[in-house]
Amino acid sequence: MSTLVMRQDLMRRTVQPPVPVPADHEFGRLELLLRLRRNPLTIWRRQHFQDRIVAGKSLLGYGVVLSDPAAIRHVLVENVANYRKDDLQRAILAPGLGEGLLTVEGEAWKRARRTLAPLFTPRRVAALARKMLPPIEAQVARMAGRRRGRIVDISQDMTRLTYDVLAETLFSNSIAGGAAAFGEALTRYFETQGRIDPLDVLGAPSWLPRIGRIRSRPAVAFFENRVESIIADRQALRRAGAPIEGDEPPDLLSALLDARDPETGQGLSDAEIGANIVTFIGAGHETTANALTWTLYLLSLAPEIREQVEAEADAVAGDPAAAALGGEGLAMTRAVIEEAMRLYPPVPSLSRAAIADDEVGGVAIPKGALVIVAPYVLHRHETLWEEPASFRPERFLPGARERIDRYAYLPFGAGPRICIGQQFAMVEAVLALSLMVRALRFDHAGDRPPRPIHQITLRPDGGMPMKVTPRR
Ligand code: HEM
Incomplete structure (x- = not known):
């Protein structure tokens, strides 16, 4: 409990869930490196939650942390051409995600985004929602079938759920060699790849081996090979004119094979299709699972709100x-x-590198500077939110939500590189939460509050033990 705070204000019934207490002092090189390695959430100091722009030199070079909505709009939208994804982010993500949409830049990104945008229109997501239902229902049934009151790590259940939803919406679940082995390889990849390597922070050349990446190599190779064979199998079926089981409505793999750049009419290469499948899984799996895990945890701290969510689920059954x-x-x-x-943004920090000199809010951003927009800091900023540390979902109810500054709340980023899967993720999360709470009640069962840790996504360190009880 030493570095975590949790306070329940019984008078006002607001809950302040646990987070690392921000330090007051600036960090030396070694301390910063250790914090980055162990849990990058702990690099945010009290000043970051109070000042809207914090600039200075650190291990990572000259950096500017922006929590000023107008400044964020400037970097992510108005002057977006002056900013590219920075090397550290690319070093962490690119080895697994290859030339997928999340990691490509410049013309290649523009072409890919134009080509892929039609896959995630509201109409397409509505069709995909029908494919999400069976895997979610199956997960609810698995949880309901367990021994009553058994304590389980709910983060694993949510990872399985979002993985099954992706397997169904991407491939209609026709995974050669079995979904379980594919899922395990994916988990291994995230466990080994997800930590920031000091060599990347220090800008060491890419040929110097990174321990995490060496460990994740077999897992990356395994699921890249599997993806290749999934694509090859599907192409063979299509060439033969054979029916594709479960592909109605068409899954994302069919849509990727049919996708054409609206400007040139060009399709995607097999390598691009493969990289984007791995990217959709990499970007859409853990993120949504963590959003659901933290949601269930917060609901278990706030029984009155949980009852409202249960009542909604019962009413739309x-x-x-x-x-x-x-x-x-x-x-x-x-x-x-x-x-x-x-409170727990699945992507806690976004970063960019300045291509040329710029200025925001009177602060210089020299060429090469690292610009960080950290949703974790922004969403808890003392100047932007009332009671920033409290769980108060009514801020997002219709009528109140419109008052939130567009650039003060960025779980999915903003501007041209905003999450392409945003609607997909929201529909999946709402559907999954509703079906889960209709059947089950979740109570946190750890002997201490969960510790949020930033490992690519924001997850509970060591999992999220919960007691799951059928509601009726
Ligand atoms: C709760 C779930 C999710 C969260 C919080 C989330 C968050 C984000 C964020 C913050 C970015 C922008 C990164 C940046 O600007 O540096 C992003 C980009 C992206 N996301 Fe998501 N995401 C989620 C779910 C998904 C899903 C379900 C998919 C796909 C099925 C997906 C695919 C992508 C892709 C491909 C990009 C790169 C877009 C581009 O650069 O053009 N995400 N996501």
């Missing part, structure tokens, strides 16, 4: 998919997920 697609029926369910992503 007939057609939860329609409600998840934006109907009013699940307003509190959606608000709870948004508030959970405010």
Whole structure:
């Protein structure tokens, strides 16, 4: 409990869930390196939550941390051409995600984004929502079938759930060699790849081996090979004109094979299709799983809000998919997920490198400077939020949500590189939460509060033990 705070204000019934207490002092090189390695969430100092722009030199070079909505809009939208993804982020993500949409730059990114945008339109996501239902229902049934009151690590259940949803929406679950082995390789990849390597921080040349990456290499190779054979199998079926089981509505693999650049008519190469499949899994799996894990945790701290979410789930039981697609029926369910992503943003930090000199809010951004927009800091900034540390989902209910500055809440980023899977993720999360709480009640069962740790995504260190009880 020493570095975590948790306070329950019984008078006002607001809950302040645990986070590392921000330090007051500046860090020396070694301390910063250790913090980056162990848990980058602990590099944020009190000053970051109070000042909207914090600039200075550190191990990472000259850096500017922006929590000023206008400055963020400048970097991510107005002057976006002056900023590219920085080398550290690329070093962490690129080895697994290859030339997928998340990691490519410049013309290659523009072409890929144009080509892939039609895969995630609201109409397409609505069709995909139908494919999400069976894997979510199967996960709920698995959880309901366990011994009553058994304590389980719910973060593993959520990882399985979001993985199964991706397997179904991407490939109609036709994974050669079995979904379980594929999923295990993926988990190994995240466990080994996810830590920041000091060599990357120090800008060491890429040929110097990074321990985490060496360990993750077999896992990366395994699932890249599997993806290759999934694509080859599907192409063979299509060439033969054979029916593709479960591909109605068409899955994302069919859509990737049919995708054409609207400007040139060109399709994607097999390598690009493979890289984007791995990217969709890499970007869409752990993120959504963590959003759901933290949501269930927060609901277990706030029984009154949990009851409201349960009541919504009971009321839309007939057609939860329609409600998840934006109907009013699940307003509190959606608000709870948004508030959970405010307090525990699955992507806690975004970074860019300045291509040429620039200036924001009177602060110079020299060429090469690192610009950080950290949703974790922004979402808890003392000048932007009332009671920033409290779990108050009503901020996101219709009527209140419109008052939140667009650039003060960025779980999915902003500007041209905003998350392409945003609607997909929200529909999936709302649907999954609603179906889960309709059948089950989740209570945190750890003997101490969970410790949030930043490992590519923001996850509970050591998992999230919860007691799961059937509601009826
Ligand atoms: C709660 C779930 C999710 C969160 C919080 C999330 C968050 C983000 C964020 C913050 C970015 C921007 C990164 C940056 O600007 O540096 C991003 C980009 C991206 N996300 Fe998501 N994401 C989620 C789910 C998904 C899903 C389900 C998919 C795909 C099925 C996906 C695919 C992508 C891709 C491909 C990009 C790169 C877009 C580009 O650069 O053009 N994400 N995501």
